[in-house]
Amino acid sequence: MTTSGTKIKINNLSLWLQNQAIIKAVTMAIPTQQVTALIGPSGCGKSSLLRCMNRMNELLTDSRIEGDILLDDKTVYGKKIDVSRLRCRVGMVFQKPNPFPKSIYENVAFGLRLQGEKNRRVLDDRVETSLKQAALWGEVKHRLHDSALNLSSGQQQRLVIARAIALQPEVLLLDEPASALDPISTLKIEELIYELKSNYTIVIVTHNMQQAARVSDYTAFMNAGELIEWGETHTIFTQPLHQQTEDYITGRFG
Amino acid sequence: MKQWWQHGSLWVWFSASALLCTLLLFIALISLIVGKGLQHHWPADLITFQVQTAEGGRATVMGQLIKQEPGNHYTTDNQSEIDPSLNTAQQLLIDQGDTWFMPSQGATARYIWLDDGNVLQRSKPADAIRLDMHDGRVLFGVLQSSDAEPAIVDTQQTAIDLPGEPWLLLHANGQEIQVDTGDVKRYHFPNSLNGLQKSLLFLKQWWWFLTEDPHHQSTAGGVFPAIFGTMVMVLLMSVIVTPFGVLAAIYLHEYAGKSWLTQVVRVSVYNLAGIPSVVMGLFGLAFFVYVLGGQLDQLFYADQLPAPTYGTPGLFWASLTLALLTLPVVIVATEEGLAQLPMSQRLGSYALGATQTETIWRIVAPQAAPAMMTGLILAVARAAGEVAPLMLVGVVKSAPQLPIDGEFPYVHLERQFMHLGYHLYDVGFQSANTEHAMSLSFAVALVLLMLIVLLNLSAFMLRQHLRRKYKLVQTSMEGV
Ligand SMILES: Nc1ncnc2c1ncn2[C@@H]1O[C@H](COP(=O)(O)OP(=O)(O)O)[C@@H](O)[C@H]1O
Ligand SMILES: [Mg+2]
Numbered sequence: 001m002t003t004s005g006t007k008i009k010i011n012n013l014s015l016w017l018q019n020q021a022i023i024k025a026v027t028m029a030i031p032t033q034q035v036t037a038l039i040g041p042s043g044c045g046k047s048s049l050l051r052c053m054n055r056m057n058e059l060l061t062d063s064r065i066e067g068d069i070l071l072d073d074k075t076v077y078g079k080k081i082d083v084s085r086l087r088c089r090v091g092m093v094f095q096k097p098n099p100f101p102k103s104i105y106e107n108v109a110f111g112l113r114l115q116g117e118k119n120r121r122v123l124d125d126r127v128e129t130s131l132k133q134a135a136l137w138g139e140v141k142h143r144l145h146d147s148a149l150n151l152s153s154g155q156q157q158r159l160v161i162a163r164a165i166a167l168q169p170e171v172l173l174l175d176e177p178a179s180a181l182d183p184i185s186t187l188k189i190e191e192l193i194y195e196l197k198s199n200y201t202i203v204i205v206t207h208n209m210q211q212a213a214r215v216s217d218y219t220a221f222m223n224a225g226e227l228i229e230w231g232e233t234h235t236i237f238t239q240p241l242h243q244q245t246e247d248y249i250t251g252r253f254g
Numbered sequence: 255m256k257q258w259w260q261h262g263s264l265w266v267w268f269s270a271s272a273l274l275c276t277l278l279l280f281i282a283l284i285s286l287i288v289g290k291g292l293q294h295h296w297p298a299d300l301i302t303f304q305v306q307t308a309e310g311g312r313a314t315v316m317g318q319l320i321k322q323e324p325g326n327h328y329t330t331d332n333q334s335e336i337d338p339s340l341n342t343a344q345q346l347l348i349d350q351g352d353t354w355f356m357p358s359q360g361a362t363a364r365y366i367w368l369d370d371g372n373v374l375q376r377s378k379p380a381d382a383i384r385l386d387m388h389d390g391r392v393l394f395g396v397l398q399s400s401d402a403e404p405a406i407v408d409t410q411q412t413a414i415d416l417p418g419e420p421w422l423l424l425h426a427n428g429q430e431i432q433v434d435t436g437d438v439k440r441y442h443f444p445n446s447l448n449g450l451q452k453s454l455l456f457l458k459q460w461w462w463f464l465t466e467d468p469h470h471q472s473t474a475g476g477v478f479p480a481i482f483g484t485m486v487m488v489l490l491m492s493v494i495v496t497p498f499g500v501l502a503a504i505y506l507h508e509y510a511g512k513s514w515l516t517q518v519v520r521v522s523v524y525n526l527a528g529i530p531s532v533v534m535g536l537f538g539l540a541f542f543v544y545v546l547g548g549q550l551d552q553l554f555y556a557d558q559l560p561a562p563t564y565g566t567p568g569l570f571w572a573s574l575t576l577a578l579l580t581l582p583v584v585i586v587a588t589e590e591g592l593a594q595l596p597m598s599q600r601l602g603s604y605a606l607g608a609t610q611t612e613t614i615w616r617i618v619a620p621q622a623a624p625a626m627m628t629g630l631i632l633a634v635a636r637a638a639g640e641v642a643p644l645m646l647v648g649v650v651k652s653a654p655q656l657p658i659d660g661e662f663p664y665v666h667l668e669r670q671f672m673h674l675g676y677h678l679y680d681v682g683f684q685s686a687n688t689e690h691a692m693s694l695s696f697a698v699a700l701v702l703l704m705l706i707v708l709l710n711l712s713a714f715m716l717r718q719h720l721r722r723k724y725k726l727v728q729t730s731m732e733g734v
Contacts, residue, residue, distance in 0.1 A: 059604055060597075088607035098598040100617060101724045110616075111606040160602070167606065 007032040007171060007201040008053060013067035015048055015057065022048045025067070026227040028220055030171070035193060035202045037216035037233065039209070041248065045225045046205040050173050053203065054090040055083055071171070088115075091164035095176040097156035099148035099163075104131075104140050107148045107159055111167040126166050133199075134162035135192050154185025161192065165200075172196065174204040178211070190215050209249055213237055221245045291700025294693045295459040297444045297452050300382035300394050300426070303348070303368060304375040315368060316382065316426035317348040317394055320689060322370070344370035347689065350426040351384075351394035363427070365689045378445040385423070385433065386440040390470025393433070394426040463697065472652060472681050473690065477698055479656060481705060483569075483649070483671035484638060486657050488709060490573035490667075491580065491637050492630055498577065499584025499633075500619075500626050506585070507592040508614050520589075527582035535643025538575030543567055543647060563668050569657045570667035572648035576640060580633035587632065591625020592618060621724045627717035631710055638706045641675035649673040651680050674702040 008030035015023035023045045030036050030053075038046040048057060055076060057063040069076050076086055088111065099107050108127045109117075117123060127144070131137040136158040140151070148159055157177060164172060174193070178186040193202060193215045206212050212219055213233060220230035221240075229241050240246045298318040305313050322344055346368040353363045385393040398421075421433045442455060466476030502523070510516040547565035555563040564570070595618055603613040641649075650670045657669045682695035 054605065056601065056604065059601065084607040084609055087605055092605040094598060094601065094605075096598060098596075098602040100599065100602065101621060110603075114606065114608050114612055114616075163606065 005032045006030065007072065008203075009070040009073070010049075010052075011068045011070065013049075013052060013065060013069060015045075015052060016064045017048065017057065017061050019064075022225055023052070024225045026222075027067075028227055028230050030201060030203055031218060032201050033197060033199070034217040035197050035204060035215055036218040036220065037212040038203065038205045038220050038222060039207065039212050039248070040222035040228075042207060044222045046222055047175050049222070050092075050175055050203060050205055053171070053173055054087050054092055056087075056092065088167045089169055090171040090173060091167060091169035092173040093157070093160050093164055093175065093177050096180050097153050097160050099151070099156050099159055101147065101149055103145045104148045104151070104159060105144040108163050108166050110163060115167075130162040130166040131159075133165050133196065134158045135188060135195070136162055152185075154181050154188060157181060157185065157189060158192065161189075165196075169200065171201045171203065174202065176205050176207070179207070186211075209251070221248060223248070287696060287699050287703060290693065290696035291698075294697035295456055295463060297384075297442065297447065297455045297459070299378050299445050300384065301348075302377045302379055302382070303346075303373050304377075305368060306372045306374055312374070314428060315348060315350070315366065316396075317350040317366075320347040320349050320365070320693075322346050346370055346373070349394075349689070352391040353425070353427055355391065356425075356427075356429060356431070380446045381443065382445050383423075383441055383443050385438055386474075387433075387437050388439045389437065390474030392474065393423065395423040398422040398424055398430065464701065468652065468677075472677065473694065477674065477677060477701060479653060480672040480674045480677040480698075481701065482656055482658075483653070484674045484702070484705060485709075487569060487573050487576070487644075487671065487673065488634055488638050490569065491576045492634060494573060495577040495580050495584055495633055496626065496630055499581050499629060500588050502581070503585045503588035503592065504614060504619065507589050508610070508618065523582050523585055525582075526578075527586075529579075531579055531640050532642040532646075534575055534579045535646035538571055538578070538643060538647040539567065542571045542574050547571065566668070567646065567648040567670060568668040569648055569671050572644050572671070575643050575647050576637040579640065579643065580637050583632045583636065584626070584629035587629030588622060588626045591622035591628070594625070595621050623720045623724060624717050627713055627720060631713040631717065634709050634713055635706060638702075638709055639675060641673070641679060644673055644676060649676045651676075651684075674698060674705065678702060 006029040010026055010028050010030075013023060013026045014021065026049060038049065040046055051057045051060075052065065052069060053071075053076070057065075065077065071086070071090065075081070076090075100110065102110070105127055106113075108130050109123050112123060112126060117126075128137065128141075131140060136155060139155060140146075140159075148156065151159060157180075161172075161174075161177070178189045181189065190211065193204065196202060197217075204212075204216065216233045218230065219233040219236040221228045221236065221242075223244060228245055229236065236245065237249060240249065300316060301319055303315045305315055307313050324344055348366050348368055350364055350366065379396060381396055383395060383397055385391075385395075387393065421435060423431050423433050425431050444452075447455065463476045464481065465478050467479060468477060469475040506516060506520055506523075510519075543565065547562065547568075550564040551559060551562055599617055599621065600613055603617040608616065648670050650672065653670050653672050655666070655669060657666050657671050658664060659666070678695055678698045681698060682691050
């Protein structure tokens with residue numbers, strides 16, 4: 001596997017939420033158009049680290065960071081950064097599907113409409129390609145104007161992915177995207193991730209080791225807010241440098 | 255007993271009986287108002303009573319039997335001493351129709367009590383007639399000379415030209431009077447109507463009541479201007495209070511943050527609901543009418559001064575005062591709706607590049623719409639029943655013009671208007687004729703209740719519609 005470059009660089013990043021240290025001096029790189037998995041015991045700060053990349057932490061509670069995150073070598077934490085623009089470039093999908101109570105079509109078109117796109121043909125086009133990329137088109141093309149809430153949760157999660165893709169982001173952040181789904185829907189999501197990585201840089205949080213091994217090219221193992229080690233998934237899973245990584249992967253801890 | 259206490263079943267009984275009492279009172283209230291209210295327009299039979307007088311002679315009394323109850327009524331001249339032998343006998347209250355215009359009769363002579371023991375004979379003469387006059391008089395009697403058709407005749411609607419010859423009417427109280435046929439608005443022969451005709455007439459009378467103007471100091475005619483005034487005022491109030499309340503709630507909940515100052519503002523707004531409405535009315539009069547209205551007049555209607563246009567109580571100020579009164583209700587309900595919306599919905603929107611304002615207007619507010627409607631429903635329920643503040647800021651006994659009519663600019667927000675709640679108070683307590691007034695009050699109360707139900711029902715339907723449209727997403731915050 002070749003690394004064509006680094007999309008996101010995390011430089012000595014520390015995060016405090018409500019004055020509690022959540023992430024401690026993490027340094028790592030997210031390679032372009034590869035899948036990077038974040039693994040670690042629950043509560044270790046995986047989601048928080050993910051939210052640092054599109055600056056979602058600041059929406060939830062009072063947060064403070066030190067260090068930096070660079071997207072294409074430019075900081076995302078500068079004062080003049082347009083956060084909306086950043087979030088369009090770095091899309092995010094949450095653990096539980098959260099479609100809006102609108103039609104399937106309007107869910108996918110939501111981001112484009114925010115950007116002021118009114119041309120019906122452009123919208124139609126983008127909705128169709130996004131749904132196709134999210135492997136949902138075949139199931140919903142006849143009922144685009146039905147409520148998104150009538151879809152199954154597996155379909156809803158793919159819809160939410162389509163909604164993120166519709167903005168043509170460069171990076172997709174997936175926070176345990178399949179943990180609330182049944183095995184068949186999980187499989188579909190995994191296949192989808194495999195398809196998507198040719199176009200997007202993907203960071204996925206998971207606590208399913210097999211899933212990390214199956215879908216990711218790189219893996220980072222975190223524990224208690226610290227990054228223990230990261231590298232190619234193959235290496236991490238076969239020759240981890242640290243004992244606790246091995247313990248966690250083999251299921252002896254966590 | 256101790257066991258009872260321990261098992262808590264005592265509390266179950268307590269609370270159950272409290273609920274039962276509430277229910278019973280509620281049912282009693284509703285059935286009283288509906289029963290009495292409907293009764294007002296039922297075409298009752300006209301009964302002729304042959305009565306034995308105190309001197310041993312005979313007299314004839316005619317009229318509608320209003321009620322019948324035992325004892326203690328002052329049929330004799332000596333009102334302070336009640337003859338115990340009389341107490342067992344039934345007393346009948348008879349409505350003889352209007353008599354006030356007759357020289358020898360007082361206004362109170364319309365209703366008389368009869369002692370059932372003195373009644374020798376009752377009959378229902380088929381030719382007994384009820385005349386509704388244009389000037390509001392209601393006359394009962396028997397026509398001595400006329401060519402009136404034995405049917406329900408509404409001269410306004412059927413446009414029958416009654417013959418010019420005056421009719422000679424033997425009035426229910428025994429006097430003969432001349433009735434100018436041009437003064438007759440409607441007449442019918444109640445005793446000759448069958449059940450179906452009576453029901454039809456009943457519906458017609460209700461229709462007239464709902465659609466006509468009141469006259470003769472509101473003791474006769476309909477209540478249309480009051481219905482119209484109440485409706486327009488409540489709608490105007492909704493139009494004012496909804497945007498204000500919703501925006502205030504959105505600011506409080508979404509933008510203001512969680513400082514102590516927000517909390518103080520919130521608590522004060524909630525407590526605004528506890529201010530007595532009449533105090534609000536006073537504020538409306540002092541501030542809206544005199545200060546704001548006075549300014550408006552100076553700025554825009556200077557040519558008409560010193561005659562005030564907006565500087566006097568009127569529809570707009572009344573609506574504004576009620577909007578202020580109901581503002582807390584809308585704010586509280588909207589805030590609750592906003593708080594219920596799961597965080598994941600907001601985050602989903604932010605993650606797609608939405609700003610806070612875009613998130614609020616595209617995701618948050620639409621989903622909180624049913625809660626806003628709940629607030630509006632409560633506000634309407636409160637506003638439609640308020641009377642006290644309105645008396646200060648625009649409601650009058652009788653308004654010469656409706657607030658909306660064909661005269662440019664069609665909507666006259668500065669006009670004074672009539673209101674069902676005040677009308678109820680007016681007809682019930684301001685008129686000399688208590689029996690008639692009570693009955694009329696119940697009819698007005700029924701209309702007021704129906705109007706509130708109607709207004710609430712439409713707001714309720716709108717909310718159901720919104721709920722279906724924005725089915726609330728019930729996801730929790732975990733996994734965000
Ligand atoms: N909004 C918040 N405010 C305060 N602490 C938080 C908040 N969200 C998460 N945390 C804390 O941050 C730590 C890491 O959480 P998280 O990033 O969700 O872990 P993971 O995704 O690895 O399970 C946890 O200890 C959690 O209690
Ligand atoms: Mg997590």
